[in-house]
Amino acid sequence: MKPDERATSPTGAHESLAARAQTPDMKDPAVVLSLLEADQVVAAKREPFGRRKLSPGMQALLWGLRVYVAAMLVIVLISILRAV
Amino acid sequence: MRRRNIEAGLQQTNPQPPRTKEATPTIFHDLAGLLTHEDLDRARDRWRVARARWGGGRWKVGGGARLLWLLVGPGVLVFLGENDAPSMLTYSATGARYGIGFFLPFAVATFFAGFVVQEMTVRLGAVTHRGHAELIFDRFGKFWGFFSMGDLVLGNFLTLVTEFIGIRAGLGFFGIRPGIAVGASLVIVLGAITTGRYWTWERITLALAAFNGLFIPAALLSHPAWPEVGRALATWSPLPRGNHAEIITLILATIGATVTPWMLFFQQSAVVDKGMQPRDIGMGRVDTILGAALASICGIAAMLATVPLFRHGMGSGQYQAAEFAQALEPWIGHTGATLFALGIFEAGIVAAITISTSSAYAFGEVFRTGHSLNRPLRDAWPFYLTLLGSAGAAAALVLIPRFPLEYVVLTVNVIAVLAMPPALAFLLLLVNDRELMGEHANGTWANLGGVAITALLICAGIGYAIATVFPGLLGG
Numbered sequence: 001m002k003p004d005e006r007a008t009s010p011t012g013a014h015e016s017l018a019a020r021a022q023t024p025d026m027k028d029p030a031v032v033l034s035l036l037e038a039d040q041v042v043a044a045k046r047e048p049f050g051r052r053k054l055s056p057g058m059q060a061l062l063w064g065l066r067v068y069v070a071a072m073l074v075i076v077l078i079s080i081l082r083a084v
Numbered sequence: 085m086r087r088r089n090i091e092a093g094l095q096q097t098n099p100q101p102p103r104t105k106e107a108t109p110t111i112f113h114d115l116a117g118l119l120t121h122e123d124l125d126r127a128r129d130r131w132r133v134a135r136a137r138w139g140g141g142r143w144k145v146g147g148g149a150r151l152l153w154l155l156v157g158p159g160v161l162v163f164l165g166e167n168d169a170p171s172m173l174t175y176s177a178t179g180a181r182y183g184i185g186f187f188l189p190f191a192v193a194t195f196f197a198g199f200v201v202q203e204m205t206v207r208l209g210a211v212t213h214r215g216h217a218e219l220i221f222d223r224f225g226k227f228w229g230f231f232s233m234g235d236l237v238l239g240n241f242l243t244l245v246t247e248f249i250g251i252r253a254g255l256g257f258f259g260i261r262p263g264i265a266v267g268a269s270l271v272i273v274l275g276a277i278t279t280g281r282y283w284t285w286e287r288i289t290l291a292l293a294a295f296n297g298l299f300i301p302a303a304l305l306s307h308p309a310w311p312e313v314g315r316a317l318a319t320w321s322p323l324p325r326g327n328h329a330e331i332i333t334l335i336l337a338t339i340g341a342t343v344t345p346w347m348l349f350f351q352q353s354a355v356v357d358k359g360m361q362p363r364d365i366g367m368g369r370v371d372t373i374l375g376a377a378l379a380s381i382c383g384i385a386a387m388l389a390t391v392p393l394f395r396h397g398m399g400s401g402q403y404q405a406a407e408f409a410q411a412l413e414p415w416i417g418h419t420g421a422t423l424f425a426l427g428i429f430e431a432g433i434v435a436a437i438t439i440s441t442s443s444a445y446a447f448g449e450v451f452r453t454g455h456s457l458n459r460p461l462r463d464a465w466p467f468y469l470t471l472l473g474s475a476g477a478a479a480a481l482v483l484i485p486r487f488p489l490e491y492v493v494l495t496v497n498v499i500a501v502l503a504m505p506p507a508l509a510f511l512l513l514l515v516n517d518r519e520l521m522g523e524h525a526n527g528t529w530a531n532l533g534g535v536a537i538t539a540l541l542i543c544a545g546i547g548y549a550i551a552t553v554f555p556g557l558l559g560g
Contacts, residue, residue: 019134026124035130036123037361040213043118046452049214049222052517065506066231068542072502075549076495082552 125458126359129154129283133364155367156374157286158209158354161438162202162347163195163375164293164382168435169250169428170243170496171341172299172386176408178334179387183394184312185322187338188384192317194342195380197540199372200533201508204515204526205348206368209355211524216352218449220510223517232345232510233450235503240346240443242496244478247432247439249493252482254429257409257421265429266479273437273475277468282357282457293434296382298427303385305420306392306412313388329551333498336548339541340497341383345507346442353445357456362524389424392416436475444471502545508538 018024018034025031038044054062136150178187205216212219217236221229248266255265276288315321324331351372360368390408392415409425416424441457447470448455454464461468481487512534515526526534550557 018131019138021131024128024131026127029119032119032123032127035127035134036359037213040126040359040361041118042120042122045213049212049219049520051225052223052513052519054224058513062228062506062509065509068545069235069503069506072545072549073499075552076499076502079552080495 121460121463122454122456122458125281125283126357129359130361152367152370155358155360155364156371157290157358158351158360159202159206159368159370159372160375160378161286161289161293161354161434162351163198163342163372163379164296165289165350165435165438166198166342166344166347167296167379167382167431168243168247168439169254169432170246170337170493171383172428172431173250173408173493174334174337174341174497175383175386176390178338179390180393180398180408181330181334182324183391184309184316184388186316186320186324187334188313188316188387189320190335191338191341191383191387192380194339195376195383197339197533197537198342198347199376200530200537201343201511202347202351202372202376203369204511204530204534205352206355206360206372207365207521207524208511208515209352210360210362210365210368211522212520213356215356215445215449215455216349216511216514217446219352219514219520221450223514223520224510228510229450232507233446235507236345236349236446237443239344239496239500239503240439241474241478242492242499243344243346244436244439244443244474245481246493246496247436248479248482250428250432251436253407254409254425254427254432257425262483266482269433269436270472270475270479272433273440274472276437277441277457277471278461280458280460285457286354286358289434289437292430292437295430296379296427296434298423298430299382299385299389302412302416302420302423302427303388305416305423306389308388308391329555332544332547332551336501336544337497339544340500342379343504343537343541344497344500345503346439346500348507348511349446350438350442353442353449353455357445357458365524386427389416389420436478440471440475443474444468498548501541502548504541505538505545508534508541512538 018031021031024035033041133151133154136148136154175187175191178191208214208216208219214222217229217233220232248269251269252262252265255268256262272292276285279285279288324334355368390412393408393411396415398411409421409428412424413421444467445455447453448464448467451466453466455467456464459467512526512531515521515534516531518525
């Protein structure tokens, strides 16, 4: 984002006001909220993002990778047993 | 979208920030009760970033040194954290076994791969403000979430064990008893987290991570043949010869020294805890490049430091740090060996801090308990307990007599590489999720890079499997 655009966007404008203060008054929620993005506040993060539907192809890929990891862990076990 | 709704709501209730308390709308008095200690600390950090951007009365284009100083951290920490005890021992083993050749440019290439995937976590963290584990659970549900967590927990715990092996071995060079070495390291981990402030924790850990540079003077004391180094970097030769199974294991271990699942989880969570925002992505990239470059230089230094063992036909029979330092002493002197042993100790301690923090972040994100280093101990005790508990359990394991430590060191980086493809698949799915990422979603080149790295890791894993199950098939 260019500086001009940032200064005219809501967050940028609020932040610039806060930035002018020599020491921010953190007891003022307006100051805190001008510095943080709305969904950056801890209270806002309690709400989970919704589930995403996985296509059958994607599910097959994830299962394939899961089988790959399981098989590889067996290989590692074989390798360790041989080394011992 | 939920995120946009919140923003719209806030903009509606707060078209202009109030200048005085009297003008403060009711919404802010309501929110005053919801704002936490964590929010206030993060806002303080953001104010310093805003001041750095604002400069002398107008916005500074591109930031500057002050802005870099404020925003550097997660990228440097993740890469220097991954330059951990088993990684430095892997680099040392390749230097001692194969000298200057293929493994030198190969290690540099793995840092490029590391940058490609870690940059995606910067964007994910800065845009969504959620950790990696939290996003996987939210978007793909508990079933896939717990699979990912299983890989992370197993990998992190085994890696933590190897960090304490490195700590024990590194300080063992100075005659310090294992119990004291491990106990003192746990006190350092505890000291870093009791500040209750992400910024302080980050700066303490960065200061410790700077000692990864100890490998550089150790390498210089080995008097590297610079023309050979240049030739190897340019031509990727000479190629390693000998036992193919051993070469493939070292290739996997070298990849695992740079590209591992914990790094994805850690950097994203650290970016979130630091409070980075989409406008910081550029500096986040600089931070990540800086981390990859520094770690690459230190990794190569560890490799070069042990080349005298190759030149004198001493090989790398011992992978434990103290033996490397002791074996090097006749060739790089007592000072060089001391620097090497201290470097292994440092590598272990920084990784113990970052990897246990990565486990704690993931635990907090999954079980929705407080998970920020900006939270005081009493507010987020499960987070801190996980952090210290995982470090303490790994430390205790190292002290068990006759525990087969050398096998853990040998296999931990290999396991990390084998667990990486599913982690990369989730990373690519998340960073391509336009509902979450909007304009910051992956472009074609980033996707090509991510897919190519995943495919290469799978091929390397299959090669390792063939070499293990059918050792005669590959010859050598």
